[in-house]
Amino acid sequence: MLNSSLLQLGAALRSKKISSVELTQLYLHRIAALNSKLNAYITVNEEMSLVQARAADAQLAQSETHALTGIPIAQKDIFCAMGWRTTCGSKMLSNFIAPYDAHVIEQFNRVGAVNLGKTNMDEFAMGSSNETSYFGTVKNPWGHNAVPGGSSGGSAAAVSAHLCAAATGTDTGGSIRQPAALCGISGLKPTYGVVSRYGMIAFASSLDQAGPMAHSAEDLALLLNVMAGFDERDSTSLQRETEDYARDLNKPLNGLRIGLPKEFFAAGLSADVAQAIEASIAEYKKLGASVVDINLPNSRLSIPVYYVLAPAEASSNLSRYDGVRYGYRAPEYTNLADMYEKSRAQGFGEEVKRRIMIGTYVLSHGYYDAYYLQAQKIRRLIAQDFVEAFKQCDVIMGPTTPTTAFNLGEKNDDPVQMYLSDIYTIAVNLAGLPGMSIPAGFGGNGLPVGLQIIGNYFDEARMLNVAHQYQQVTDWHTRTPQHIEV
Amino acid sequence: MSLSINDVYKVARLARLGVTEQEAQTAHAQLLTIFSLIAEMQAVDTNGIAPMSHAQDITQRLREDVVTEHNQRELFQAAAPQIKKGLYLVPQVIE
Numbered sequence: 001m002l003n004s005s006l007l008q009l010g011a012a013l014r015s016k017k018i019s020s021v022e023l024t025q026l027y028l029h030r031i032a033a034l035n036s037k038l039n040a041y042i043t044v045n046e047e048m049s050l051v052q053a054r055a056a057d058a059q060l061a062q063s064e065t066h067a068l069t070g071i072p073i074a075q076k077d078i079f080c081a082m083g084w085r086t087t088c089g090s091k092m093l094s095n096f097i098a099p100y101d102a103h104v105i106e107q108f109n110r111v112g113a114v115n116l117g118k119t120n121m122d123e124f125a126m127g128s129s130n131e132t133s134y135f136g137t138v139k140n141p142w143g144h145n146a147v148p149g150g151s152s153g154g155s156a157a158a159v160s161a162h163l164c165a166a167a168t169g170t171d172t173g174g175s176i177r178q179p180a181a182l183c184g185i186s187g188l189k190p191t192y193g194v195v196s197r198y199g200m201i202a203f204a205s206s207l208d209q210a211g212p213m214a215h216s217a218e219d220l221a222l223l224l225n226v227m228a229g230f231d232e233r234d235s236t237s238l239q240r241e242t243e244d245y246a247r248d249l250n251k252p253l254n255g256l257r258i259g260l261p262k263e264f265f266a267a268g269l270s271a272d273v274a275q276a277i278e279a280s281i282a283e284y285k286k287l288g289a290s291v292v293d294i295n296l297p298n299s300r301l302s303i304p305v306y307y308v309l310a311p312a313e314a315s316s317n318l319s320r321y322d323g324v325r326y327g328y329r330a331p332e333y334t335n336l337a338d339m340y341e342k343s344r345a346q347g348f349g350e351e352v353k354r355r356i357m358i359g360t361y362v363l364s365h366g367y368y369d370a371y372y373l374q375a376q377k378i379r380r381l382i383a384q385d386f387v388e389a390f391k392q393c394d395v396i397m398g399p400t401t402p403t404t405a406f407n408l409g410e411k412n413d414d415p416v417q418m419y420l421s422d423i424y425t426i427a428v429n430l431a432g433l434p435g436m437s438i439p440a441g442f443g444g445n446g447l448p449v450g451l452q453i454i455g456n457y458f459d460e461a462r463m464l465n466v467a468h469q470y471q472q473v474t475d476w477h478t479r480t481p482q483h484i485e486v
Numbered sequence: 487m488s489l490s491i492n493d494v495y496k497v498a499r500l501a502r503l504g505v506t507e508q509e510a511q512t513a514h515a516q517l518l519t520i521f522s523l524i525a526e527m528q529a530v531d532t533n534g535i536a537p538m539s540h541a542q543d544i545t546q547r548l549r550e551d552v553v554t555e556h557n558q559r560e561l562f563q564a565a566a567p568q569i570k571k572g573l574y575l576v577p578q579v580i581e
Contacts, residue, residue: 327565328567341503342504361517364496378535
C-alpha cells in the first residue's frame, strides 16, 4: 500500500480495499514509530486527522468523489490550518493556533484530502538544510548524518520515508527543489502566481510560491490540479483558465529540445552529480529529445541579487511579529520599545535575525540605490537570459544542486557556503519561472541526485510530461532508503 | 562602503532586535562576508535597465470598495499574548 501511487491509493479507497481511516492510521503509526528518528513532523494531531478521514469515508460511500478524497497529505508548517498549531519552524509562533485556513489548505479540504500533520522546516523558510528550525534538525532518510535540504526538509523527508502519501512545500530560492533532490523525491515549484499565497506565512513575497512534493510526476500533476487556482485574497494570484496538469503526461518526447546551460555544468559541480545528470540527458536522447547548448550569463549573479531582495522583503514581512497581536512575547521588559526588542531577540533564531539585519541595511537611507535598486535591475537581466534561452529550447535541464546532501553541521557556521548550495535554483525564482526536481540516480556516497527541469512561464503540463516520460523508463523515483521499511 | 559595528547597532535598533555586544560582533563578522558576496553586483552595468519588482508584468488588481470580512475579534484575539476587555495590552506609553 505504501508504494502505491496517488491514483492507485484513490482506486483502493473507492473500491473499499482500504478506508481513509485505515490509511490515515497506517501513516500515523509509521509517524509514531519513525518520527523520533527523522523529526520530519513538528505537529501531529491524530484526532483532527481522523475526523477528516471519517468525513472522507462518508464521502467515498457516495458516488461523487475527487481523485484525492481520503488521501493523507502532509502540510508544510508554513500553511495556516484552522485549529492546527502553525509554527513556521519558529519559537516566535511556537504556540500559534491558526484561526483560519490558507487557500492551499482550503483547496485540499474541498476535495476531502486528509491533513496528516505539519512538517518541519527551516525557521520562516530561511535555510537550505533544515538546521535553522526551532524544533530541531530533520534527518535525511538516506543517511542520518546528512541534511534533508531546506527549507521544505520535513516534507521531503516525510515523502521519502513514506510517512505520508504526498506533501506540500514552498520555494523562495529552491526550498522545494533542493530538498526534493537531496531526499530522492519529485518536487515542483509552479510559475509565480499559479498557487495562492493566502495564509502561507510570508518570507519574500515577490518570490514565495507553493508547490507539491511527491514520489512521481504523475502524483505532482494530481496535487497541482488541487493547489492551483485563482484566489482574490492574494493580489498576485493570476486569473487564468483552469488547467488539467495531467493532460500531457503520456505525450511522446519526439522533437523535444532540451537546453543545457553551460553555467550549470561549470566549476563547482561535483563529478558524481555531473555523471548522473549526463546519464539522464542520454536517457532523454533515447526518448527522442535533442540537446541545445544555451547560455545564462547573468545566472552567476543570482545569489548576490537574491541575498539583497529576499532579506529586504523579509525584513518588511517579519516586522509584524511585535509580541502584541500574536506570537511570542518576552516575559520581562521595561517599556514598549524594550518589549519589542526583547520579544524579537528571543523569538527569532540566528539566521532569521541575520536576514532581517541585511534587509534593514539594504533598504536604509543611502544604500537603497546601491543595493536594492541595483539588485532589481540585475533581476531583470537574469529573467531576460531565460527569455532568450527559451527561443532555442522547450525546457532547460541541469543539476538541482552542486553536490548530494552535505553533512549535518557542515555549513552551519558559514552562511555564505550555505547560500551557495542554492546556486542552480535561485535564478528560477527571480525570473518567476516554474522549476522541478526529479530523482536521477545516486552520487558516490549513495545519496540521491536530483535533475532540475526548468520550463517557460505556465509550461507546468509540459514539464510534468517530460518528467513522467523519464519515470516510465527509469526507476530512481521508486527507490526507498535502505533503513526505511515499507 | 564597508559596514561598521555601529551600522550593526543602528540596523538592529531600526529592526527592533535587541543585541548583546557579543551578538553584534558575531553578526558584524558574518554580515561582512555576506556583503563581500553581494559586492559582486556593483560591477554590473545596469544603465537603462528598468528595475524588476515582480515576476509577472501585471498591474495591481482592484476590487469593489465593499465590506468582505465580518468581525472575528474574539477568535483573532485568542492568539494574543495579553488582552483585556477586547483590547491588546502593551506597556504604558503615555505618562
